[in-house]
Amino acid sequence: xxxxxxxxxxxxxxxxxxxxxLRRRTLxxxxxxxxxxxxxxxxxxxxxxxxxxxxxRERRAIFHGMPVVAGLTRDIPEVGDMMTFDVLGPSIVxxxxxxxxxxxxxxxxxxxxxxxxxxxxxxxxxxxxxxAWTFDLEGKLIGQPGKEGFDGIDKAELGLLPVPVAExxxxxxxxxxxxxxxxxxxKHLGDFxxxxxxxxxxxxxxxxxxxxxxxxxWKYALDTYGESYHFASLHxxxxxxxxxxxxxxxxxxxxxxxxxxxxxxxxxxxxxxxxDWPHTDYGGLYLLFPNMVINVNAIPGVGQFYGISxxxxxxxxxxxxxxxxxxxxxxxxxEVNVAKWAEMHDFIQTVVTEEDYSVSRDGQQNLRWAxxxxxxxxxxxxxxxxxxxxxxxxxxxxxx
Numbered sequence: 001x002x003x004x005x006x007x008x009x010x011x012x013x014x015x016x017x018x019x020x021x022l023r024r025r026t027l028x029x030x031x032x033x034x035x036x037x038x039x040x041x042x043x044x045x046x047x048x049x050x051x052x053x054x055x056x057r058e059r060r061a062i063f064h065g066m067p068v069v070a071g072l073t074r075d076i077p078e079v080g081d082m083m084t085f086d087v088l089g090p091s092i093v094x095x096x097x098x099x100x101x102x103x104x105x106x107x108x109x110x111x112x113x114x115x116x117x118x119x120x121x122x123x124x125x126x127x128x129x130x131x132a133w134t135f136d137l138e139g140k141l142i143g144q145p146g147k148e149g150f151d152g153i154d155k156a157e158l159g160l161l162p163v164p165v166a167e168x169x170x171x172x173x174x175x176x177x178x179x180x181x182x183x184x185x186x187k188h189l190g191d192f193x194x195x196x197x198x199x200x201x202x203x204x205x206x207x208x209x210x211x212x213x214x215x216x217x218w219k220y221a222l223d224t225y226g227e228s229y230h231f232a233s234l235h236x237x238x239x240x241x242x243x244x245x246x247x248x249x250x251x252x253x254x255x256x257x258x259x260x261x262x263x264x265x266x267x268x269x270x271x272x273x274x275x276d277w278p279h280t281d282y283g284g285l286y287l288l289f290p291n292m293v294i295n296v297n298a299i300p301g302v303g304q305f306y307g308i309s310x311x312x313x314x315x316x317x318x319x320x321x322x323x324x325x326x327x328x329x330x331x332x333x334x335e336v337n338v339a340k341w342a343e344m345h346d347f348i349q350t351v352v353t354e355e356d357y358s359v360s361r362d363g364q365q366n367l368r369w370a371x372x373x374x375x376x377x378x379x380x381x382x383x384x385x386x387x388x389x390x391x392x393x394x395x396x397x398x399x400x
Contacts, residue, residue, distance in 0.1 A: 012331065015198035019283045019296075022249060022260045027270055029247050030262045035228075036250040038383040043375040046367040048392075049217040055317040060177075061395055062290050063088050067166070067173040067183045069292050069310060070094055072327065073202040075172070076102065080122040080137065087312045087321055090176055092163055093117045093126070097137040104165035104174050105139050110158045126160075135160050169193060170201025171288075192253035196286065199296065203330035204306055207338060208345040210324045212353055216360035218291065218313040218320035219392075220367075224356040225285065225293045225309065226384040228261045234359060238351045250383045255289035255391050259384055265300075287384065289391060295348075302340045303332040307348050318364050322357075324349055 005016045029035060048054055070085040076096045084107055085092040091107035093116065109116050114130040125142065127134040134143030139160035144150065150158075164175040166183035173183050186193060214221045224230070232245035242264055249260035261284075269277050281304035283296030295307035306327040314320050326345035328338060367376070378386050 011198050011200060014194075015200075015283070015331075018195065018198060019280065022258075022284050023266065023277075023280055023282065024274070025249050026247075026260045026262050027266055029249060030244060030267060031270060033247070035247045035381050036383050037380040038386045039380070041380060042378045042386045042389065044378065044389060045375055046370045049220055049364060049367050050317055050370075052317055054396075055217075055313060058392075058396065059088075059313055062392075063313065064176040066290065066395075067164075067175050067185070067188050068290070069171050069288065070104070070165075070174045071172045072204060072206070072308075072325075073167060073170045073172065074205055074327075078122060080124045082117060082120050082122070082126075084117060084120060085174065087323065088176060091115055092174060092176070093160075094165065094172060094174070095126070095137050098124075102165055102167050102172055103138060104163040105160035106163060108161065109133055110141075110160065116160065133158075169196045170199070170204065171196070189256065190254045192256040192258075192286075192288070195253070195258060196288075199283070199286075199294070199306070200330055201294075201306070201327075204327035205330070207326045207328055207341040209326075210345070210349050212322040212324055212349065212357065213314075214320045214322060214357040214360055215318060216320060216357065216364035217317050218311050220360045220364050221320045221322060221357060222291060222293075222311040222388075223385055224352075224360060226259065226287065226388060227382045229379070229381055230359075231261070234355055235351065238347075238355065246381060248381070248384070249284070250387075252387055257287040257384055257387060258284050259287065260284040263298075287388070289388070299340050299344050302337070304329050305332075305341050305344050307344070309352070318368065322352070324352070 005013060005020060007013050007016065070092065071083055071094065076083050076094060079096050079098050082093055082095040085094060092104055093107040094102055094104045097103050107115050107117055109128040109130065111131055111133050114128055116126050116128045116135065125134050125136055132145050133141065136142050139162060141155055141158045163178060164183050166173045166185050168185040173185060175183055189196065228243060228248050229246045231240045231243055244262040244264065247262050251258045263282055281298035286294035286296065288294065291311045293309045297307065298304055306329060308325045308327065310323045312321050326341050328341050
């Protein structure tokens with residue numbers, strides 16, 4: 001039986017109300033065999049996937065100038081926990097300070113520029129292995145062997161270089177460009193914040209992480225997440241067995257979005273009264289601009305999982321790297337087999353690597369040699385991708 005939405009816990013109640021409403025709308029689309037549509041098809045110039053000049057401007061405007069998620073709260077839960085974030089070029093170290101806040105610094109010793117942190121073990125000081133300069137969790141220089149050799153330089157000037165950082169809703173954001181105001185997460189997320197809040201990402205436990213290289217532009221790789229049009233053709237024995245193809249619910253939140261792809265098991269009770277529906281942990285796909293996808297889904301017979309993909313540009317326009325992470329939601333309970341979350345992680349990695357990214361690789365190669373005047377086209381049924389690319393275009397044109 002479908003459990004009551006009002007659970008007595010306001011966060012859980014909000015989560016169920018949101019997810020049950022999504023299932024209700026999804027079932028309506030499944031019954032009518034229709035999908036959310038945009039106004040018209042959209043054409044895209046392949047230059048955005050192939051041009052080195054565009055890639056460089058994009059990297060500076062988006063990945064250096066905007067907040068990007070470096071990790072989740074429980075990736076560094078305790079005082080002295082730290083992690084490095086190197087995928088965008090400059091090495092960043094994030095540390096949980098004694099106050100409980102997260103600090104972020106360029107992972108670069110102010111003495112000779114060496115990496116300060118190469119081993120992310122829990123500790124209360126950071127010591128550069130080159131000459132043993134030592135810093136506290138606030139980035140202050142507290143140990144300087146041979147300090148007499150640096151007379152005339154104020155010790156306060158020799159701390160670690162800070163990077164803008166903010167932590168909200170279980171997400172840790174950084175901005176590589178230190179200029180400008182502090183990161184305003186509320187402004188960046190807008191109304192999307194309320195949808196993220198009830199996921200309780202701050203309590204989600206990390207289970208497994210992987211790095212997936214792709215021989216394609218990061219946008220080509222990311223585009224594979226934003227539509228179900230390809231499920232039946234590309235994933236006939238994997239995702240295509242679990243979800244219907246070419247049916248999607250789409251909600252826009254400015255730069256961000258939420259999608260729903262019909263799960264096959266919904267059809268078993270499509271004609272039953274809603275009060276008789278079984279409970280579901282399916283919550284859809286959360287797209288956090290520019291490059292993060294949160295898959296709020298269910299392991300059959302086990303419970304909810306969060307599959308998180310963050311897709312980053314590589315050193316050249318035809319390369320990208322995806323950081324894939326699987327988390328166990330706190331509300332999944334403690335009496336479950338964590339190995340099931342690891343198995344789901346491996347399944348997703350296989351599908352992404354062997355199916356989605358194989359198409360991305362081949363398409364990228366074709367776009368490199370596309371004839372003059374050729375454009376790719378997004379259909380009306382690829383509404384999420386259309387809106388994402390319009391947001392990208394606006395930012396690159398300085399309109400956002």
